[in-house]
Amino acid sequence: MRDVAIVGVGHSLFGNRYDVRLDELAWEAVSEALKDANLTVKDIELLIVGCAGGWSAEALPAVVCSEYCGTLPKGSMRVEAACATGSAALATAYNFVASGYVDIAIALGVEKMYESPTPVQIELIGRAGNYFWEFENFGLTFPGYYALHATGYMWKHGLKEEDLAEIAVKNHYYASMNPKAQFKKQINVETIMQSRYIAWPLKLFDCCPLTDGSAAIILASEDTAKKITDTPVWISGIGLSTGTANLSSRDMFLPLEYSGLETAVEAAKQAYKRVGIEYNQASKYFDVACVHDCFTIAELMAYEDLGFCKRGEGIKLVREKQTYNGGLIPVNIDGGLKAKGHPIGATGGSMIYSLTKQLRQEYGKYADSKAQADIKNGRAIAHNIGGTGHYAYVTILSLEKPHM
Amino acid sequence: MRDVAIVGVGHSLFGNRYDVRLDELAWEAVSEALKDANLTVKDIELLIVGCAGGWSAEALPAVVCSEYCGTLPKGSMRVEAACATGSAALATAYNFVASGYVDIAIALGVEKMYESPTPVQIELIGRAGNYFWEFENFGLTFPGYYALHATGYMWKHGLKEEDLAEIAVKNHYYASMNPKAQFKKQINVETIMQSRYIAWPLKLFDCCPLTDGSAAIILASEDTAKKITDTPVWISGIGLSTGTANLSSRDMFLPLEYSGLETAVEAAKQAYKRVGIEYNQASKYFDVACVHDCFTIAELMAYEDLGFCKRGEGIKLVREKQTYNGGLIPVNIDGGLKAKGHPIGATGGSMIYSLTKQLRQEYGKYADSKAQADIKNGRAIAHNIGGTGHYAYVTILSLEKPHM
Numbered sequence: 001m002r003d004v005a006i007v008g009v010g011h012s013l014f015g016n017r018y019d020v021r022l023d024e025l026a027w028e029a030v031s032e033a034l035k036d037a038n039l040t041v042k043d044i045e046l047l048i049v050g051c052a053g054g055w056s057a058e059a060l061p062a063v064v065c066s067e068y069c070g071t072l073p074k075g076s077m078r079v080e081a082a083c084a085t086g087s088a089a090l091a092t093a094y095n096f097v098a099s100g101y102v103d104i105a106i107a108l109g110v111e112k113m114y115e116s117p118t119p120v121q122i123e124l125i126g127r128a129g130n131y132f133w134e135f136e137n138f139g140l141t142f143p144g145y146y147a148l149h150a151t152g153y154m155w156k157h158g159l160k161e162e163d164l165a166e167i168a169v170k171n172h173y174y175a176s177m178n179p180k181a182q183f184k185k186q187i188n189v190e191t192i193m194q195s196r197y198i199a200w201p202l203k204l205f206d207c208c209p210l211t212d213g214s215a216a217i218i219l220a221s222e223d224t225a226k227k228i229t230d231t232p233v234w235i236s237g238i239g240l241s242t243g244t245a246n247l248s249s250r251d252m253f254l255p256l257e258y259s260g261l262e263t264a265v266e267a268a269k270q271a272y273k274r275v276g277i278e279y280n281q282a283s284k285y286f287d288v289a290c291v292h293d294c295f296t297i298a299e300l301m302a303y304e305d306l307g308f309c310k311r312g313e314g315i316k317l318v319r320e321k322q323t324y325n326g327g328l329i330p331v332n333i334d335g336g337l338k339a340k341g342h343p344i345g346a347t348g349g350s351m352i353y354s355l356t357k358q359l360r361q362e363y364g365k366y367a368d369s370k371a372q373a374d375i376k377n378g379r380a381i382a383h384n385i386g387g388t389g390h391y392a393y394v395t396i397l398s399l400e401k402p403h404m
Numbered sequence: 405m406r407d408v409a410i411v412g413v414g415h416s417l418f419g420n421r422y423d424v425r426l427d428e429l430a431w432e433a434v435s436e437a438l439k440d441a442n443l444t445v446k447d448i449e450l451l452i453v454g455c456a457g458g459w460s461a462e463a464l465p466a467v468v469c470s471e472y473c474g475t476l477p478k479g480s481m482r483v484e485a486a487c488a489t490g491s492a493a494l495a496t497a498y499n500f501v502a503s504g505y506v507d508i509a510i511a512l513g514v515e516k517m518y519e520s521p522t523p524v525q526i527e528l529i530g531r532a533g534n535y536f537w538e539f540e541n542f543g544l545t546f547p548g549y550y551a552l553h554a555t556g557y558m559w560k561h562g563l564k565e566e567d568l569a570e571i572a573v574k575n576h577y578y579a580s581m582n583p584k585a586q587f588k589k590q591i592n593v594e595t596i597m598q599s600r601y602i603a604w605p606l607k608l609f610d611c612c613p614l615t616d617g618s619a620a621i622i623l624a625s626e627d628t629a630k631k632i633t634d635t636p637v638w639i640s641g642i643g644l645s646t647g648t649a650n651l652s653s654r655d656m657f658l659p660l661e662y663s664g665l666e667t668a669v670e671a672a673k674q675a676y677k678r679v680g681i682e683y684n685q686a687s688k689y690f691d692v693a694c695v696h697d698c699f700t701i702a703e704l705m706a707y708e709d710l711g712f713c714k715r716g717e718g719i720k721l722v723r724e725k726q727t728y729n730g731g732l733i734p735v736n737i738d739g740g741l742k743a744k745g746h747p748i749g750a751t752g753g754s755m756i757y758s759l760t761k762q763l764r765q766e767y768g769k770y771a772d773s774k775a776q777a778d779i780k781n782g783r784a785i786a787h788n789i790g791g792t793g794h795y796a797y798v799t800i801l802s803l804e805k806p807h808m
Contacts, residue, residue: 060532062646063649067649067650072648073670077483077495082467092481095503095505098499099405099498101405127461131462131463241478242467242479386464390467
C-alpha cells in the first residue's frame with residue numbers, strides 16, 4: 001500500500017449560490033486547490049466527483065465538472081454515499097493513488113441544493129431515510145429522525161435543550177471567523193431557545209441549513225507528493241461502515257438505545273486499528289476534529305461514537321467548553337455543518353480542507369487565538385455521516401508519514 | 405500494485421423485473437457470485453454498488469442492497485458513470501483491493517428501469533446528454549445522438565442500413581442461447597429493415613431495450629484469490645476517459661468526424677499500455693470481446709475504436725461475420741446490450757460476467773459449438789460507454805497473472 005498525501009486543498013464560498021452553475025462552483029474549489037498545490041490541471045490524472053445529485057436538471061455532474069475544470073480526457077466518475085458522499089469520493093481517490101493506478105487525483109465534492117424548490121428538497125432528503133416504511137407511511141424526515149436520537153439521549157443521560165443550544169453557539173462562533181461559511185453571525189442560547197420547533201426537541205437553530213458549495217482535495221503518492229510540497233498532510237487511516245436505513249430495524253435494546261450511531265463506532269474502530277490506537281485513546285491522539293453536526297444532537301453523539309469521552313459524558317464536554325480551541329479536543333472550529341453549511345457532496349471534502357489548513361497551521365486567521373497552540377501531535381480526524389448512520393466514514397490525517 | 409483476480413461472478417435474469425425489488429434483484433446476482441466463489445457474505449469486506457438510479461423512489465441503492473445482501477456493517481458506496489456505471493464500480497472495487505485496503509470486495513451493478521413510466525425514462529435518459537443546449541433546446545435524445553454517429557459513418561465509409569441490421573441479427577442470435585437474456589428470439593435482416601424508424605437511419609431493432617437486472621463480481625487480492633479458486637481471472641488493465649457531453653463541442657473536423665468515439669480510443673490506449681501492447685495488435689491479442697452496443701452503430705464504432713480493424717473496415721468485419729464465434733474476434737456472444745439487455749448500472753458487470761465465463765470455458769453451453777475453440781490466448785476485453793462517449797471504460801481480463 002503506497003502512502004498518499006494531501007498536496008492541495010480548495011474550498012468555495014458556501015451559501016445560496018444562484019450566481020454560479022454547478023460546474024462553475026466546482027471550479028471555484030478546484031482552481032484554489034491547484035493553486036495551493038502549485039499544479040496545473042494537466043497534472044491531474046483522475047477526477048472523482050462526490051455529488052449526491054438530484055437537485056438540478058444536470059444528470060451527469062462528473063461530466064460537466066470534468067469539462068469545465070479542463071481535466072478531459074482524463075477518467076472520472078461520480079460517487080455517492082448520502083451526506084457522506086464527499087468522504088466516499090476521498091476514499092475512492094485515495095485508493096486509486098494508493099494502489100499505484102495514478103499518481104495524482106482530485107477528490108471533488110460539489111452540490112447545488114437550491115436549484116430545487118423547497119418541497120422537492122424535503123421529498124428528496126426524506127427519501128434518503130427508509131423510503132417505504134418510515135418516510136412514506138409515517139412521514140419521518142431527517143429532523144424527525146434526529147429528534148428521536150435527541151429524545152433517546154435525553155431519556156438516557158439527562159440532556160437538556162440548552163446543552164444542544166451550546167453546540168450551535170460554538171459552531172456559529174467559529175463560522176463567524178470563517179470567510180467561506182454560510183452563516184457569519186454569532187448567536188446566543190436565548191435566540192436558539194426562542195426559535196421555533198422543527199421536531200421536538202430540535203429547534204430551527206439546532207438544524208444545519210441547505211447549502212450550495214464545493215471542496216477539492218488533491219492527493220498524490222509519496223514520491224510525487226515530495227516533489228510538490230514541503231507540507232504534505234498524510235491520510236493515515238480510513239474507516240467506513242454501512243447501516244440499515246430503517247431506524248425501526250435497529251435493535252432498541254442495544255446499549256446505545258438511539259443515543260449513538262453504531263456505524264460511526266464501527267468506522268472509528270476500523271480507522272483507529274489502521275493507525276494502531278485504542279478506541280479510548282482518541283481524545284489524546286487527535287489535536288482537532290471535524291464531525292458531522294447536521295443537527296446539534298449529531299455532534300454530541302459524535303463525541304461519544306468517536307471515543308472522545310465515555311457514553312453520557314458528551315454533555316460534560318459541552319458544558320465545560322472542552323470542544324473549543326484550548327479544550328480537550330476542538331471540534332468543528334470551521335463552523336461545522338451547522339453554521340459553515342452542508343452542501344451534501346462537498347461536506348466531507350470541506351472537513352478535510354479545514355483539517356488540512358489546521359494541521360498546516362494556516363487556519364489561525366479563521367479561528368481564535370488559541371487555535372495554533374492546539375496543533376501538538378499533528379493529527380486530526382474527520383467524521384462524516386450519511387443519513388442517520390446509513391453510512392459512516394472516518395478519515396484520519398497526520399503530519400507524520402503513516403508507514404515509516 | 406497488488407494483482408487482483410475475479411474469484412466469483414453472478415448475474416440475474418435480465419428483463420422486465422416487476423417481480424422483485426431493487427435489493428432482491430441485487431441479491432440474485434450477489435448470491436450467485438458467492439456460490440460461484442464458494443464464499444459466504446461474511447467474507448465480503450466492501451460492497452461497491454454501480455447504480456445510475458433516478459428510476460425508482462429508492463434514493464440510496466447501496467444502503468438497501470447492503471442490508472438485503474447481508475454485508476452490514478461493512479463499508480459501501482454508490483458509483484455512477486452513466487451507462488458505464490458498472491465498469492466504474494468494478495474499477496473502484498479493483499483499486500480498493502489493489503491498494504491493500506481490503507482483500508475481498510464485491511462490485512455490484514444493479515438497475516430497475518421499469519419502475520419509472522416511459523416519459524420519465526425518456527426525460528432522465530435525455531438529460532444524460534448535454535442538458536441545456538442539446539436536450540432542452542433541440543430535443544436530442546440518445547437514438548438521435550447515435551443516429552448522428554450513424555449518418556457520419558455512412559457519409560464517410562459507405563455504411564448501409566443492412567450492415568447495421570446484421571449486427572442486431574448476430575446479437576439476437578447469441579442472446580437466444582443465453583438463458584439470462586431479455587430477448588431470446590432470433591430475428592432476421594428483413595424484420596429489422598421493416599421495423600419503424602426511431603431516428604433515421606436507426607430503427608426499432610437497432611436500439612437496445614430498457615432493462616431491469618443485476619450483475620456481481622467478487623474481486624480478491626492475489627494471495628486470497630489463490631486460496632479461493634483454481635481458476636482466477638485476472639484484471640490486467642483498466643483504461644478510463646471522460647469527454648464532453650456536448651456533441652456540438654466535439655471538433656467536427658477531427659479525423660473521426662463522428663464515426664467513432666475519441667474517449668473510447670483514449671481508454672483503449674490507456675488499457676493497452678498497461679498490458680504492453682500496441683493499438684493495432686488488439687484483434688490478435690484478445691480472444692473475445694464485449695462491447696457497448698446500445699445501438700447497432702455503437703458496436704460498429706467500437707470495432708474501430710478498440711483497434712480491431714482500421715477505420716472504415718468495421719463494415720467488412722460485419723459482412724464477413726468476423727465477430728461471430730470462429731471469426732477474427734467474437735464480439736457480444738452473450739447477446740450484447742442489444743438483445744441481452746441494458747440495465748444501466750449492471751451492464752459493465754454483465755460484460756465481465758460473460759467474459760469471465762468465456763475465459764473459464766464455462767460459456768460453451770450458452771454460445772455456439774465453436775465458442776470454446778475461440779479461447780486460445782486467455783485474454784478478453786470489455787468496452788463500456790457512458791452517454792455518447794461522455795465516459796469510456798475499457799477493462800482487460802486474462803487467465804495469466806499480469807505481473808509475473
